[in-house]
Amino acid sequence: MDAPSNFPAITFCNHQPFSSRAYELWRSGEIISPTQFSKLLKNAADYYLNASQSKNQSFPQEAGFFAFEFDTVKMYYQNLDWQKSKLLGHERNQSIYMCLFRYSGGNLVIGGPGCHDDMIIIRERSHPHHFNCHTVEVSQAYSQEVQELGLIIWLGPNENYNVQYRQAFLMDLFEQAYGLRVAIHEPGQLANLDSQGIQIEPGRMNELNFDAVKTIHQETPRKPCIHQPKQMYTDLEQEYNYEFELCLNTHLQNLLITQCTCLYAYLPRVKLPNISLPYCGHLITTNNQSLDTTGILTRKECVRNILSKSAILKKSFEDNGLCLRRCELVDYESTASVTTWRSTRWQLHWSQETSAALEVLFSLPMDVQNVNNTNDKALKNLQVYFRTDNLSLITSNFHEKDSLTEAYGFSDRYTYLLVKRKSNDTIVKAETLVLTLNALVSRIGGLCSLYIGMTFAVFIEFIEFFYIFLLRNGLLTVSNKNNNDKNKNDKQKNMDDNDIENKLDQNCQLDKNNLSSPSSSPSTLHLNNKKSVNQFLTLTKSNNNSDFIDYQSNPQFEFPSSECTQLIETTDAKSVKNQNNNNNDNKVNDSPLILKNNFNESVDSFQPLKPVNNRSLNDLNKQKVKKCSI
Known part of the structure; x- marks a missing residue:
């Protein structure tokens, strides 16, 4: 609120x-008139027509x-020396008849x-x-204080004034207008009349009531922007502040200069036109008597090819x-x-006279003697x-007498x-x-x-899943190691059992295929081979139904030697140890001992063993075999 921006610049x-x-310059012949320019073009057209x-x-x-196509005011402009073209246009003092300013306090x-x-x-x-x-433009010191700016602008001579010098520009019929084209823009900028200009009636x-709109662009990697640029751009002798479109047009003009060796009149003139670098529409020779027909057509085609790609460039x-x-x-x-x-x-006349007099008086120091001498x-x-x-009764002779509106003379x-x-x-x-x-x-x-049912909790579960996954991978490695150790122990156990069998066969000198006949004395059982030993262990455990194997309570077995007794004790101790381990892994183990079926193959009276309860291996090793004879 109440933050005025600078007053805009007005280009008309x-x-x-x-x-x-x-008209005076045309009459004197100092500058070629539009009528003469059009005549040269029509002569060239007639030449090509006769040749065809x-x-x-x-x-x-x-x-x-x-x-x-070439008989236009813009082509006429490009065939003049750029300084002489300024002489044909409206001057500041003649164009601006009066101006007025009103400040925020109401001062005029x-x-x-x-x-x-x-x-x-x-x-x-x-x-x-x-x-x-x-x-x-309003100077920077007063720019924010000015509330309105008024301009009374003279529109030039009557259309029928010395018309014999302006019999040209046939194809400008659809672009001609009467009045002004005005654009309001930022101070210091080159106005784009095509996009910003509006028509003003005579x-x-x-x-024109305006609102100042300040646009702040967000700088992003894909759309960078520039803060407070200091670079200036030139159009003929005037310099203008940086503007995005002006920068693009300047680079496009440089490309045209490089490839076509000419200046495009509707782009910023970064260099002054001359003989070596003319306007792209220049076709009149230096003596204004002939046309460079070949050069103009070549430049025209070059410019057309580049401008057709202007958006891409x-x-x-x-x-x-x-x-x-x-x-x-x-x-x-x-x-x-x-x-x-x-x-x-009369209003326009006296407003001009009085304002001019006051302007002269206020521009001098407050010295009455000086004023009386120089400003009579x-x-x-x-x-x-x-x-x-x-x-x-007193009117100015400056205005035209043949006004279209009699009521308002200058309208x-x-x-x-x-x-x-x-x-x-x-x-x-x-x-x-x-x-x-x-x-x-x-x-x-x-x-x-909404679409796949995923929430933030799912991401937490994903994290948990990966954690468990990694953790289990680590446990699987340990478990595999334990399995390897277990397999190694089982393999070692089997090797020990095989070693026991070999020792039984060697030391006890038994026949592996010879088993005591059932017809033998019921009170004595000879341990002739491994099966006999297993039968001994099974029978003893079954009959006693105790926590340990008591060899002394089974006198019906005869052992070949003391070494056999030690081997039998060792075998039975390992069996009990394995059974104890199984009982620890399984809380209730109803399976019989591994020796239960060995004896049933030859002794039918033996019954399956009941599970042996856990006991210390130290108690088992204390048991002695009573007799072992051959």
């Missing part, structure tokens, strides 16, 4: 490009170029012809269609970082309103205004342009990141939950 161009001075008829050919394309300041004031900066710009354009009061300039958008810029959004300007001849004319004009009773030859602020506020449009990191995570979570 007259649709009637030629001033009254231009002699060869029985159709209408040649070259004749169409010279007779119609009126300026005379040319609007010469310390707070005003006026620059002249050369344009191929309008010739001389003018840009009015003889009207045209009011500008995009490449931006992508390569040659031109970047400004991070902060100000646009002026305006609305136009038009009404009849109720001005009279200004003082006399004021005295005439003060002493005249009927102001309508068709002048126009009134008034540019006003809507308010002191500045509208700020700032780009922000729509999808921040937090918003991105939130949207991903919401979409996952």
Whole structure:
């Protein structure tokens, strides 16, 4: 609120490009007139037409170029020396009839012809269609205080004035207008009349109300921008501040200069046109008597090929970082309103006379003696205004007498342009990141939950899953090691059992295939082989039904030797140890001992053994075999 921006610059161009001075220059022959220029073009077209008829050919394309396409005001502009073209256009003092300023406090300041004031900066710009354009800017010190700026602009001589010098430009019929083309833009910028310009009617009061809109672009990796650029760009003799479109057009102009060796008039003229670097539309020789038909057609084709790819080329300039958008810029959004300007001849006359006199007086030091000596004319004009009773009897001879509107003498030859602020506020449009990191995570979570049922808890479960997965991989490695140790122990046990059998067979000198017959004495059982030993162990455990094997309570067995007794004790101890281990792994073990079926093959009276309870191996090793005889 109440943060005014700088007052915009106002660029205006007259649709009637030629001033009254231009007719004098044409009449004197100092500058080729539009009529003479058109005559040269028509002669060239007639030449190509005659050449085609002699060869029985159709209408040649070259004749169409010279007779119609080249007969325009912009081609005429490009065939003039750039300094002489400025002489044909409107001058500042002649174009700006009056100006006025209104400050925020309501104070009104009126300026005379040319609007010469310390707070005003006026620059002249050369344009191929309008010739001389003018840009009015308020100085930085007063820019934020000015509320409105008014310009009374003269539109030039009557259309029928010395028409014999302007019998040309047939194809401009659809582009000709009467009035002004105006653009309001940032101070120091080169106005783009094609995109920013609006039409101003003659003889009207045209009011433009604007809002200042400040745009702040967000700098991103894909769309970088530049902060407060200092680089300046040139158009003929004028320098302008950096602007993105101006930068692109400048690089495009440099490309045209390199490839086509000419200056394109509608792009910034980075160099002054001359004989070695002419405008691309230049076709008149130095003596203004003939045309360079070959050179103009070659340059025309070269320019056409490059401009047809202008969009691609500008995009490449931006992508390569040659031109970047400004991070902060100000646009002026305006609305136009038009009404009849109720001005009279005497009002315009006396407003101009008095404002000019006051401007002269206020521009000098406050010295009455100096004022009386050097500004008698200004003082006399004021005295005439003060002493005249009927102001309508005295009118200026400056205006045209053949006005279209009799009631308001200057209505068709002048126009009134008034540019006003809507308010002191500045509208700020700032780009922000729509999808921040937090918003991105939130949207991903919401979409996952909505479409695939995934929530944040799922990610936690994924983490837990990977943790367990890694943990189990580590446990599997340990488990495999335990299995290897177990397999190794089992293998060692089997080796020990085989070793026991071998020792039984060797030391006890038994026949492996000989088993004591059931018909033997029931009180004595000879341990002839491994099966006999197993039967001994099984029978003893079954009959006693005790926690240990008591060899002394089984006198029916005879042992071959003491070594056999030790081997039997060892075998039985290992069996009990294995059984104890199985009982520890399985809380209830109902399976019989591993020796239960060995004896049933030959002794039917033996019953399956019951599980042996856990006992200490030390108690088992204390048992002694009573007798072992051969």
